[in-house]
Amino acid sequence: MAEQLLSTAVHDTVPGRYVRPESQRPRLAEVVAGARIPVVDLACPDSAAVVSAIGAACRSHGFFQVRDTPPPVHARTREVIYRPAIATDKACMLRLMLQILNHGIDEGLMAAVMAVARDFFRLPAEEKAKLYSDDPARKMRLSTSFNVRKETVHNWRDYLRLHCHPLDQFVPDWPSNPPDFKEIMSAYCKEVRELGLRLYAAISESLGLEAGCIGTTLGEQEQHMAVNFYPQCPAPELTYGLPAHTDPNALTILLMDQDVAGLQVLNGGKWVAVNPQAGALVINIGDQLQALSNGEYRSVWHRAVVNSDRERMSVASFLCPCNDVVLGPARMLVTEETPAVYRNYTYDEYYKKFWSRNLDQEHCLELFRT
Ligand code: OGA
Ligand code: NI
Secondary structure: OHHHOHHHOOOOOOOHHHOOOHHHOOOHHHOEOOOOOOEEEOOOOOHHHHHHHHHHHHHHOOEEEEEOOOOOHHHHOOOOOOOOHHHHOHHHOOOOOOEEEOOOOOHHHHHHHHHHHHHHHOOOHHHHHOOEOOOOOOOOEEEEOOOOOOOOOOOOOEEEEEEOOOHHHHHHHOOOOOOOHHHHHHHHHHHHHHHHHHHHHHHHHHOOOOOOHHHHHHOOOEEEEEEEEEOOOOOHHHOOOEEEEOOOOOEEEEEEOOOOOOEEEEEOOEEEEOOOOOOEEEEEEOHHHHHHOOOOOOOOOEEEOOOOOOOEEEEEEEEEOOOOOEEOOOHHHOOOOOOOOEOOEEHHHHHHHHHOOOOOOOOHHHHHEO
16 A cells, blocks of 8 residues: 555654564674775776676675766876776775776766656655555556565565666656656666666676677566665664565666665675765676576675665666576586586566565575576
8 A cells, every 4th residue: 555655654663564573683783884895997998807807796796886987087098997906905895896987877867867766755645656556566666665465574665666678668657757757767777778788798708708698698688677765764773675685687787875875785794885986886796697607696685774864765777688588507607517506497487486585585596496
């Protein structure tokens, strides 16, 4: 029911249905803060260096960041800006993410996306109620928590879920309020797709595959978006915005508030806070690239916690294989020494399994082992 939306109510206390049992709480005092982030420049002329840096991040933790900065002076002179931070700076840096400079998405557009998303969640309750659904099969829905029909404890999040490719098929059903929502979001979706496909090429090469391998294997991909709104929460210690999960798709590109933290990544058994950088996009590997890489790259556990003083927003773009594509380890990566870790399956089968479960159960890919 639309009354369950958090963004239409003000809560002075956390209702019992959001409170996690003691053993499952986020234990915020134990979270590691201040992780440093390696940088890779997508415009770097040394493409082999870009590929190996991306490969290193995917192998170690499956998370990296890309950032679009105004081209520094040395970029104009085409001097290499790639800093091999990943190799040289191990002592003080957690190798869980990669920042990529010059990801090509305009910062003004990124700011417009965040602004229009915020305006959307500020719409009056009756306007939002028209879009509400808790049916995960709906291609466009405003919902809350994760899967309210299945879960026993809810999450401190509202979200708008959109299908984004092909745009002309889905945009007509998107919210027409705020009036510029469709235009801004579709411009962003196009840019994100282009970036995602470029990253596929680099990730393919970093696995020793042909540049086009991942793109071809996954087929004419779908693209989904979750616009996440995490309201202020009176007791962030008791609940989650999103509990620990891995993403079921292939690649996720996350845009988020830059002055409110909330995303955390599991690294060596510890939760590490991801500090958003100005102009940055955070990239993570989803379950399908873990399967395709035959387990070499990891779809990492991550979660979103909430804040008592600030609301937080994020816009997650998910590239996903077509439903009928057969997935599993890339043939070239299956050898006598490295036998297939996962069986073949269709994305349809995987996705249904994912949504039939709770978010914080075991890694969904475990159910697809050979
Ligand atoms: C997601 C996700 C993290 C965030 O939407 O899958 O992990 O910071 N979001 O909102
Ligand atoms: Ni996620």
